Amino acid sequence: MGFNDIFNTDFLNQFPTQTLSQILITMGLAFILGISIAVIYKRTHTGVLYSADFGITLIAMCLITAMLIMCVVSNIVLSLGMVGALSIVRFRTAIKEPMDIVFLFWSLAGGIILAAGGYILAFVGSLLISLVLLCLRDRTYVHTPYLLILKVQDSQSAADLSKQIKDKTKKSRLKSRTAHKNEIELIYEVRIAPEEDLNIVSDLEKSDGIKEASLISYNGEFLG
Incomplete structure (x- = not known):
């Protein structure tokens, strides 16, 4: 297959679309995973003020990422356009707590893995991450x-x-x-x-x- 074949209509139609059941399952699991990440964030938070909005952000980010990746894997044209669109987006919100970056990346990675079909990897990996964070939190802040x-x-x-x-x-x-x-x-x-x-x-x-x-x-x- 040559380079020009990539833009052939038959080639583009080879990418299957997500069925309704797959969408509901993936989004439902992303919602559950997002809630789990938000709970762990609240449990391990050590700052002066806990932000409930940040917990909601983690849930929404997991859902949005899963939706985005499902769209990307279904159509190569959309995936190329999405890369171009996201390359010009700049987020300038300051992250005050270093651990907030960990939870943001965790939520983002969870949505990507779920949308790619790695359900077991997403939840088993998240379980191990949760145990590590809880153990480190309890050990670090004895005093x-x-x-x-x-x-x-x-x-x-x-x-x-x-x-x-x-x-x-x-x-x-x-x-x-x-x-x-x-x-x-x-x-x-x-x-x-x-x-x-x-x-x-x-x-x-x-x-x-x-x-x-x-x-x-x-x-x-x-x-x-």
Whole structure:
């Protein structure tokens, strides 16, 4: 078969179209897989605010990708046109969390594999990915990262609190020290167990020279 035969009508008609039952099965499985990915995302999310819209985006992306790939594999003309159309599309939405990229790619890959007929691969692979993410999440965040914000009266109080923080936390690091006329503001990056987050604030508030103590969940880079 020569190059010119590619554009022959008989050649183009060789590509079968999807039946209604195949479309319903593929889209249904894509919906189930998308929901599973969204659930794992919610379970492993470690940011300050969980976005329900992002979970819906994962489901929709899996469905849209499956629909798109079914169209591509059914007709070579549409596949060539789709490549050209997608090559000019630019998405400029900033991804703040690195793990969000993993879930986006997972949803995209799941839709592609399902549309290609790899039902077992899509679900078995997704099951293994889910187990890995859940295991890594539970292992990594045994001691949760926090920002501890303190306002103290003077330098002596700041030095005393620094010793207490080292004793009460798994790890700690002074990130910022701001001196005002009547107080000093300290920001520590600390690692503590989740069940101890209230105890450390209560203990520090009882110390002499402290005016205010705040503990904020921290989802950025933290102590390794």
